[in-house]
Amino acid sequence: MTEKMEPKENRTVFDELRSTRPVVLAPLSGITDAPFREICRKQGCRFVYAEMTSSEALVRSNDRAHARIRGLNAPVPTVAQLLGNRPSVMADAAEMCVEMGADAVDINLGCPAKQIVRGGGGSALMREPLLVAEIIRTMASRIRKPVSVKMRAGWDDQCRNAVEIARLAEAEGASAIAVHPRTRTQAFKGHANWEVIARVKEAVSIPVIGNGDVRCREDAVRMFDSTGCDAVMVGRAALGHPWIFREIEDPGFEPPDFTRRIDIAIEHIHLLVEEKGSYRGALEFRKHLACYLKSMPENKLVREQMNRLDSLESVVDILERYKQRLHEFSFQ
Ligand SMILES: Cc1cc2nc3c(=O)[nH]c(=O)nc-3n(C[C@H](O)[C@H](O)[C@H](O)COP(=O)(O)O)c2cc1C
Known part of the structure; x- marks a missing residue:
């Protein structure tokens, strides 16, 4: 069985990424629930993100939101992810995630969905650096586990500010940054521009997780080599293919028949x-x-x-x- 990577004293699960360089399961709403994370873990995944959960719904004690943070106390490092834009509500919800066993709590700065963006959450936050700073600061001061962010390249072609947000996130106490380098207007179209990951990596000293369009071992090796990222995150390619993590990490691995x-x-x-x-x-x-x-x-x-x-x-x-x-x- 995969052993949980327990961080040494004063280190976070993200610090461990530098030495273990795992292939990480991305947060996928409606997909990376506890059963899917467990299947991926059993198939060799060593680090997982849970699907995004609304901070507002969590603090209102909404049953469906609470169901989404079940199973965080798992044998591999498990990052809960929150949607929202009110610092104190995000911090309250983060406390709940930690209580449920999360090893870290991530802030969603990437969701492109209209209704989320209209409410000022997800990728809308890429246009609100001061608010992002306040959310990170508030959460980091309230929980004893690390806070991270998962961001896009920016809002649109005119606002490609991933590096600015990354620097600010580090300054406010974030412990890691995952980058999916498409803008909000791109949604999932076109290609992920991995150069953005490389630029973010150069700009900060906390671990950077590269994400976007990794579908096989060769893609992952290319992403590690071309961006210098500390870990690679895989989303869509894990669907119906939960052994992809082992396939990427172990060149001798024989895929299941x-x-x-x-x-x-x-x-x-x-x-x-x-x-x-x-x-x-x-x-x-x-x-x-x-x-x-x-x-x-x-x-x-x-x-x-x-x-x-x-x-x-x-x-x-x-x-x-x-x-x-x-x-x-x-x-x-
Ligand atoms: C169905 C679906 C659900 C997603 N849900 C989330 C989410 O809850 N939180 C998040 O940060 N990103 C979410 N994403 C974005 C992915 O985490 C990832 O950034 C994106 O799919 C690019 O990576 P990939 O090419 O490996 O799939 C979602 C993407 C898809 C396709």
């Missing part, structure tokens, strides 16, 4: 159902299943039935039958 992939998917649905119940777990599993199936042959039958899967039994049944089919067609 098709049968094993189905077993991993079955393990995933079990964890989801344990966490969210049979119906909701099965419903949420559909999006993961679609991703697991992408790399698999002869999957038409499963695809056709996917929208009818509404219980643990129905999912396991169809996956076991699919496994049988793969054996019959000798795809192994």
